[in-house]
Amino acid sequence: xxxxxxxxxxxxxxxxxxxxxxxxxxxxxxxxxxxxxxxxxxxxxxxxxxxxxxxxxxxxxxxxxxxxxxxxxxxxxxxxxxxxxxxxxxxxxxxxxxxxxxxxxxxxxxxxxxxxxxxxxxxxxxxxxxxxxxxxxxxxxxxxxxxxxxxxxxxxxxxxxxxxxxxxxxxxxxxxxxxxxxxxxxxxxxxxxxxxxxxxxxxxxxxxxxxxxxxxxxxxxxxxxxxxxxxxxxxxxxxxxxxxxxxxxxxxxxxxxxxxxxxxxxxxxxxxxxxxxxxxxxxxxxxxxxxxxxxxxxxxxxxxxxxxxxxxxxxxxxxxxxxxxxxxxxxxxxxxxxxxxxxxxxxxxxxxxxxxxxxxxxxxxxxxxxxxxxxxxxxxxxxxxxxxxxxxxxxxxxxxxxxxxxxxxxxxxxxxxxxxxxxxxxxxxxxxxxxxxxxxxxxxxxxxxxxxxxxxxxxxxxxxxxxxxxxxxxxxxxxxxxxxxxxxxxxxxxxxxxxxxxxxxxxxxxxxxxxxxxxxxxxxxxxxxxxxxxxxxxxxxxxxxxxxxxxxxxxxxxxxxxx
Numbered sequence: 156x157x158x159x160x161x162x163x164x165x166x167x168x169x170x171x172x173x174x175x176x177x178x179x180x181x182x183x184x185x186x187x188x189x190x191x192x193x194x195x196x197x198x199x200x201x202x203x204x205x206x207x208x209x210x211x212x213x214x215x216x217x218x219x220x221x222x223x224x225x226x227x228x229x230x231x232x233x234x235x236x237x238x239x240x241x242x243x244x245x246x247x248x249x250x251x252x253x254x255x256x257x258x259x260x261x262x263x264x265x266x267x268x269x270x271x272x273x274x275x276x277x278x279x280x281x282x283x284x285x286x287x288x289x290x291x292x293x294x295x296x297x298x299x300x301x302x303x304x305x306x307x308x309x310x311x312x313x314x315x316x317x318x319x320x321x322x323x324x325x326x327x328x329x330x331x332x333x334x335x336x337x338x339x340x341x342x343x344x345x346x347x348x349x350x351x352x353x354x355x356x357x358x359x360x361x362x363x364x365x366x367x368x369x370x371x372x373x374x375x376x377x378x379x380x381x382x383x384x385x386x387x388x389x390x391x392x393x394x395x396x397x398x399x400x401x402x403x404x405x406x407x408x409x410x411x412x413x414x415x416x417x418x419x420x421x422x423x424x425x426x427x428x429x430x431x432x433x434x435x436x437x438x439x440x441x442x443x444x445x446x447x448x449x450x451x452x453x454x455x456x457x458x459x460x461x462x463x464x465x466x467x468x469x470x471x472x473x474x475x476x477x478x479x480x481x482x483x484x485x486x487x488x489x490x491x492x493x494x495x496x497x498x499x500x501x502x503x504x505x506x507x508x509x510x511x512x513x514x515x516x517x518x519x520x521x522x523x524x525x526x527x528x529x530x531x532x533x534x535x536x537x538x539x540x541x542x543x544x545x546x547x548x549x550x551x552x553x554x555x556x557x558x559x560x561x562x563x564x565x566x567x568x569x570x571x572x573x574x575x576x577x578x579x580x581x582x583x584x585x586x587x588x589x590x591x592x593x594x595x596x597x598x599x600x601x602x603x604x605x606x607x608x609x610x611x612x613x614x615x616x617x618x619x620x621x622x623x624x625x626x627x628x629x630x631x632x633x634x635x636x637x638x639x640x641x642x643x644x645x646x647x648x649x650x651x652x653x654x655x656x657x658x659x660x661x662x663x664x665x666x667x668x669x670x671x672x673x674x675x676x677x678x679x680x681x682x683x684x685x686x687x688x689x690x691x692x693x694x695x696x697x698x699x700x701x702x703x704x705x706x707x708x709x710x711x712x713x714x715x716x717x718x
Contacts, residue, residue, distance in 0.1 A: 162352070162409035162433055163478060164637055165202035166516070166627045167252070167523045171486045172209055172231055173217060174580050175526055177592035184580075184591070186227070186236040190243050195609065197247045199529060199620065200627035204244060205252040205354050205411075207486055209237070213263050215323040216301075216546060217578075219356060220261040224341040241349050250351025252411075257338055258360045259324040266337075267325055271312045281334050282325045283317040283363060296369045297385075298378035302550035305381040319360050319381045321546060329361045329394050342402045352408040355432070359416045362391035373448050375558055380448055386416030392424060395431040409433035411480045411521075419469045426477030434478040434521060439465045441488050443495075444571075451568040452555035459669050462495075463646055467654075470519055470641040479520030483511055484528050489576040493534040496710070499671045501533050506710045509622045509693035513712035514652065514667050516626045519641045526581050529623045530612055534576040535601045540566060544598055548573040584610040622693065629691055629714065635661035644678075651676045651707065655717070662717040663690075668707035673698075676705045688716040 176188030186209065196204060208218035211226040218228065227234050241251050260267060270278040285294035285306070293306035294315055299322075306315040307322040317326045327334050342353070363385055370379035403410055412432040417425055419437070426432055443462055446453030473479045483491035491511050492500050500507035508531040516522040537543060540552050540562075548569045555565035575598060582604040583590030589604035601607075612620035630636045639656035650670040656663045668674050689697075691714040698706035707713075 160409070160433070161407075162203070162521060164631065165521065166200055166630070167203045167205055167480075167521060168196050168199070168201040169205045169207075169485055169523055169525045171207050171526060171578060173207075173597060174578050174591070176581060176583070177594070177596070180593045181230075182592050182594040183230055183597045185230065186232040186240050190236075190240050193243055193247055193249070197249060198624070199524075200624050200631075201524070202248060203250045203252050203351055203409075205523070206254065208254045208256060208356075213261055213323065215261070216321055217544075219256050220259075220263075220321065220324045221256055222261040222263040222265075225344055238348065245349070252352040252354055252409075253345055253350050254356055255342065255353045256356045257327070258357045259318060259320060259326045262323045262325055271309050271316070274312060274314070280328055280331055283328050284312065284314040285317070285367060286314055295367050295384070296372060296378050297381040297383075298374070298376065299381055301546045302554060303376075304378065317363075319357070319385055326360070326363075330363070335394070335397065339398065339401045342398075343405075346402065346406045346408065350408070352433070353403075353410050354436075355410060355412045357415075358395070358412045359387045359391065359414050360385045361394060362388040364388055374554075382416065387414075387421075392431065395425075399431050411436060414438075419472050422469065422472040422479075423476040426479075428476070430477055434480045436480045436482065436485075437469055439469070441483075441485075450554070451551045451572040452558070452560050452565060454568070454571070459649060459652065460647060463643060463652055466518070467641070467643045467646070470643075473519050474640045479518070480523055481515050481518050481520040482523040482525070483515050484525035484577055485523070486525070486577055487574050489572055489574075490533045491528065492531065493571070493576070496669065500710065503671065503710055505531060505617075505619050505622075506693055508619050510667055510669070510710045510712045512619070512623055512626055513665065513691070513693065513714060516623075516630060517636055517656065517663070517665050517714065518654075519639070519656065522627075522630070524623060525577060527577075527579075529620045530582060530607055530609055531619045532579070532582060532601065532607060533603065534570065534573075535579050535599070536570045537575075537599060540569065542599055543569060543573060543575050545574040545578070548575060582608040584608050617695075625691060633661060633663060634658050635663045639663070645676075648676070650674045653678075664713075664715040664717050666705065666707070666713045666715070668709065668711045671709045673709065674707045676707055677703060678705060688718065690714050690716050 170189055173184045175184040176192050177184050178187035178191055209227055209231040210221045211223035211228050212218045212221050227237055244251050266278055266281050269276055270281045293304050297305040299305040300319055301321050305318055308315050318324050319326055370383050372379050410432045411434045414435045415438045425435055443457045444454050446455055492508055496507050552565045552569055555568055579598055579601045580589055580591035580596045585605045585608055588596055589600045612618040635656045635658045639658040642655045644653040652667045654665050693712045694708055
């Protein structure tokens with residue numbers, strides 16, 4: 156990996172296929188729907204499209220439970236459609252990035268069906284099997300990420316199998332070299348098809364501990380989070396380096412790893428010249444406000460200075476080595492306006508969304524835009540838990556009730572943190588079902604689609620869509636914004652985030668008012684005088700600056716070329 160790797164100079168767009176565009180009118184998005192909207196993405200300035208899993212799957216977890224890595228689920232189309240998507244994207248200068256799920260498979264995968272058949276068959280140890288405790292209970296007291304025990308008893312084999320996520324998602328045994336070889340074979344299958352890279356799901360769960368023991372419980376259920384036993388375990392890098400050498404290194408691609416459990420200090424071990432992946436998806440900033448042990452119903456207060464500290468710590472290590480995936484939204488997180496700015500910002504509309512776009516896309520790394528983010532889509536408040544599809548939401552709701560919350564309190568926690576907030580159908584127009592489909596979608600459309608939609612954005616030259624287009628172009632035109640080091644200014648300011656991006660030839664200054672009030676931002680006279688060329692802003696009429704301070708309107712963002 157070198158300084159001028161192509162994937163450092165692009166913007167990536169994430170598509171959640173089930174909710175993006177329904178081309179065959181069955182209420183669910185598909186590959187032909189993505190092909191239909193490639194020009195829309197090209198016009199935005201996108202050069203890589205990460206698509207969530209479209210493999211053959213029972214769809215217990217919306218495709219993250221894979222039963223055939225070399226087949227396309229009929230819901231999304233055919234392998235011919237996939238080949239066409241890769242080809243049509245390539246004609247437009249865009250690459251398709253596949254989602255790889257390597258920690259686990261579906262319990263319907265032929266590997267698992269064979270593994271559970273007996274304790275002596277050829278795939279007997281392709282998954283992680285353990286005998287019950289003497290009293291017949293699970294081998295350990297680990298809690299799965301989706302709730303309940305992380306162990307499920309299989310009557311046929313007479314043992315428990317481990318699953319960090321749903322019971323239908325048994326964990327693969329990466330300690331078995333035959334398992335790793337089989338994984339490398341289907342990775343190469345997709346690389347030969349011409350994909351431009353991979354996003355690796357839950358990859359830091361693949362290494363299990365040497366000993367399986369009970370851990371101190373943290374809830375009424377007497378269980379402990381499985382992440383304590385399985386996240387980022389010693390020896391994981393040995394597996395990852397082998398995978399990279401056997402697959403990724405042989406192609407001109409990029410890899411982005413979902414890396415919970417990796418602290419900022421370890422970024423150089425996972426990315427950069429001596430790392431494994433092109434970039435990491437970090438979690439500390441996205442988990443702001445989530446309660447301890449990930450309990451949505453016990454939210455934690457946080458401040459802008461807390462967020463500055465988290466992001467700036469990561470940027471400090473990226474300055475030295477490696478690269479970062481810059482994002483505020485994805486298929487597993489709520490909408491960013493709600494998460495980072497709150498209800499008042501939602502009412503403020505486009506200006507607050509432009510602030511957030513300016514903030515994160517101009518940091519050091521590769522920016523990711525999640526579908527609908529460029530339109531300003533926001534969290535949905537379904538009136539009943541019955542309207543939700545997300546496994547995490549259903550489990551969090553039940554846990555909240557079990558631990559004493561009222562139904563309303565439990566539902567409000569789901570409103571704030573549900574993964575379905577980002578999975579509502581893409582809002583293409585103000586027509587029926589937001590132009591996503593002519594049939595009732597698999598998940599309810601957000602009611603604000605009549606005013607928040609792509610058709611309206613494309614008609615408005617001052618829209619959020621065109622602002623993201625400007626951000627992408629600005630980043631491409633500026634060496635400092637692509638490769639320059641990040642430096643935080645005024646770290647203790649409670650309302651304004653100011654930072655610079657600097658390289659030998661250029662320096663850019665980014666100033667952001669995260670509050671809903673007018674703010675006087677003190678700055679050195681030298682910096683104010685130097686920041687004479689405003690290259691981008693999200694307000695049409697700025698307030699006059701004074702000698703030693705800038706007057707910033709609510710949610711105002713400014714980007715200066717510093718001379």
